[in-house]
Amino acid sequence: MLVNYVVQSATEADIDEAAATLAVAFVSYPWTRWCLPEADYDSRLLRLQSIYLSHALQHGMILITPNRDGVAALLPPNAPEPSESVQLEIAEIMGDRVQEVFGLVLPPRLDTSWDFATLGVRPESAGRGLGSALIKEALLRVSESDHRRVSLETSAESNVSLYERHGFKVSHRSEVPGGPVVYTMGVEL
Numbered sequence: 001m002l003v004n005y006v007v008q009s010a011t012e013a014d015i016d017e018a019a020a021t022l023a024v025a026f027v028s029y030p031w032t033r034w035c036l037p038e039a040d041y042d043s044r045l046l047r048l049q050s051i052y053l054s055h056a057l058q059h060g061m062i063l064i065t066p067n068r069d070g071v072a073a074l075l076p077p078n079a080p081e082p083s084e085s086v087q088l089e090i091a092e093i094m095g096d097r098v099q100e101v102f103g104l105v106l107p108p109r110l111d112t113s114w115d116f117a118t119l120g121v122r123p124e125s126a127g128r129g130l131g132s133a134l135i136k137e138a139l140l141r142v143s144e145s146d147h148r149r150v151s152l153e154t155s156a157e158s159n160v161s162l163y164e165r166h167g168f169k170v171s172h173r174s175e176v177p178g179g180p181v182v183y184t185m186g187v188e189l
Contacts (some may be wrong), residue, residue, distance in 0.1 A: 035160030
């Protein structure tokens, strides 16, 4: 049975728990498995999620479910890149993978679109509609902004149908050499 979930904006106090949710949600995700070294993978993934969420909180929006078992983060089209010190920290987390990850060029996204940077649900809460509730709220908030487009990339084929149910369309399918397949998707509201 699917339930209507209340989705709310995250605050600084939610970052640690939200990052922990994303870390367990992405533990087997093809992209993070490719871009992070195996050594200390879990702690690297948690640090990376925390960094990205802090950036999204400052420059975009983070949505969470009341129990913090579902998290989504979006950045507007004009969001700045992370600071040089943050980029250096990300490079350290990626270790020997950094050149391949930062050197990868994926197909363009929709012009002036929000970046649906991440969406994750704790495995024990999956299949209950949390992801859809987060997507619906994100799209509602974006529809009220000056930029009514959203783009994303996913490397889990199972995510494609989830996003398609919410109006996203695949614009590109990219095979990363030695890495995952990445689907570039977008929706105009």
